[in-house]
Amino acid sequence: MAMEDVKQLVKELLEEVKNLETKLDEVVKPLEETSSALPMASGSLEDVIKFTEQSVHQIMGILNDLMSELQEFQKDIDFLLSLNPIGSIRQKLEGMKERSQRLSNLILQVVTLMSFQDLASQQIKKVIEVLEELKKTILKIIISSVEVSSLSDEQKEKIVGKATEMLTGDRIFQEDVDKLLEELGL
């Protein structure tokens, strides 16, 4: 083989290695992003539940205050009606009583519509469960790949132990995932 041929071959080999590195980068990047985004996703969804619950409770508090005010208003009207006012005033008072009752019913309907928070939270909790399962699956894949890797037995044991610990726990926290990724050199 001529020197020129060898040079060409080395050049092609280097290009292939470069291509391979690029392809590996394409795979590693989404994996890294997924590993860090998943625990954050669960946390963010839990925050959504917490924040909507707080806001809905504040709104309900205001609506309850409004209903109490209307009840007092209705009591005042009843008192005025008990004084036997003349016909036109009685008519006005009865109209006011009817309207305040209608307002109370509308406020109660708004309070009941706040149940969207409960129903949405239940759906979000189901998504969180799926995310937790997904995280566990990713950890299982990590364990399998560590077992067949060229790492030392001590390193393997350490990483698998940590991953197993995370798998058997109720929740997987970002800190634990970061530590594991660190062990894996990611």
Place this chain on the structure above:
Amino acid sequence: MPPKETRFLIVDDMSTMRKIVRTILNQLGYTNIEEAENGKEALAKLRAGNFDFVLLDWNMPEMDGYETLKQIRADEKLKHIPVIMVTAEAKKENVLAAIQAGANNYVVKPFTPETLKEKIEKVWTALKGG
């Protein structure tokens, strides 16, 4: 409708739903209301106090509504208490299972204040032999 002194127990893990049911009951004139976050807490409260009506959610941690209902019906001291399931579980098999387990009625979330009122009235009338 049941008398105004009727003692209600609202069982739901979501505080929003407990507040909604409480507000509706308040508007209906009921103030004797207690709350529980799950079936275990509900059973403890039921055994400790004289409740007249239970509004029970299905999906809850610790002990779900279905299991709670079965335990209420299996308890000599509690089995007479009317129970209305108030739940997002709208599947036919769930409704059947709840009724077979002894639920007096079934309200699907989201509901209107009128629906809850009608169901309470219906259960009360049936119990009074009306």
